[in-house]
Amino acid sequence: MTDLLTLSGVHTHIGRYHILHGVDFAIPEGQTTMLLGRNGAGKTTTLRTIMGLWPASAGSITLAGQRIEKIATPEIARLGVGYVPESMAVFSDLTVKENLVLAARDGAPDTARLEWIFGFFPALKKFWLSRAGALSGGQKQMLSIARAIVEPRQLLLIDEPTKGLAPAIIGALIDCFAELKRRGATILLVEQNFHAAREIGDAVLVMDNGAIVHRGGMADLANDIPLQERLLGLSLEAHQ
Numbered sequence: 001m002t003d004l005l006t007l008s009g010v011h012t013h014i015g016r017y018h019i020l021h022g023v024d025f026a027i028p029e030g031q032t033t034m035l036l037g038r039n040g041a042g043k044t045t046t047l048r049t050i051m052g053l054w055p056a057s058a059g060s061i062t063l064a065g066q067r068i069e070k071i072a073t074p075e076i077a078r079l080g081v082g083y084v085p086e087s088m089a090v091f092s093d094l095t096v097k098e099n100l101v102l103a104a105r106d107g108a109p110d111t112a113r114l115e116w117i118f119g120f121f122p123a124l125k126k127f128w129l130s131r132a133g134a135l136s137g138g139q140k141q142m143l144s145i146a147r148a149i150v151e152p153r154q155l156l157l158i159d160e161p162t163k164g165l166a167p168a169i170i171g172a173l174i175d176c177f178a179e180l181k182r183r184g185a186t187i188l189l190v191e192q193n194f195h196a197a198r199e200i201g202d203a204v205l206v207m208d209n210g211a212i213v214h215r216g217g218m219a220d221l222a223n224d225i226p227l228q229e230r231l232l233g234l235s236l237e238a239h240q
């Protein structure tokens, strides 16, 4: 299996705060890797550092063989990294169509690509000419993800997509991620909801205090309750 993204000894400072303390991991191509950890562990900072939104103060970030830790965010996006931030990135006053047109580099999403997206987010086709602000929370999240994949991406970074959503909507999102993965996407996904995480993930990384403290297969962590309690301070039952 080829690694699409590799972080090696990555440190990040935000102002005078030292947030990431030597983050090391590799993301295999075509897999969904979950990034878990307690609040404040450094998960969002890791995604933002990969995107160049917070500069790495030391270490290397390699995407498909190319070093990207000193490259500006728009260039990283052009290299094929899609980012879905925690606060859904949609324009409420614009229609679903306008949101997707703005997300496409040439201002005209490819028709076949749109049909591909509608295949797993049918609500976006149904509400094509509706204001994004009128969508449900789950549909806004779908639009936010659709904006990130309106052009082909090598890698998707998604921050807490299920946060604040009702269980039925979380189920629909999980189905969408499964479909995206089936179609070959490589995804690094931050998730606090362990029940959702174990449904989606192939591999798992756990962060604590700005460093990776566990890496392995998702099934191994899902089946090891003492390990979950030690790493995440939770038991699976508490999250079902």
Ligand SMILES: Nc1ncnc2c1ncn2[C@@H]1O[C@H](COP(=O)(O)OP(=O)(O)OP(=O)(O)O)[C@@H](O)[C@H]1O
Residues within 6 Å of the ligand: 014, 015, 017, 019, 037, 038, 039, 040, 041, 042, 043, 044, 045, 046
């Ligand atoms: N703009 C900022 N200025 C100062 N400190 C920050 C800033 N953003 C984040 N931090 C700190 O960096 C640490 C890591 O935050 P981060 O958001 O990456 O954690 P997280 O694992 O994503 O947690 P959460 O699940 O709560 O979002 C926290 O201690 C946080 O307070």
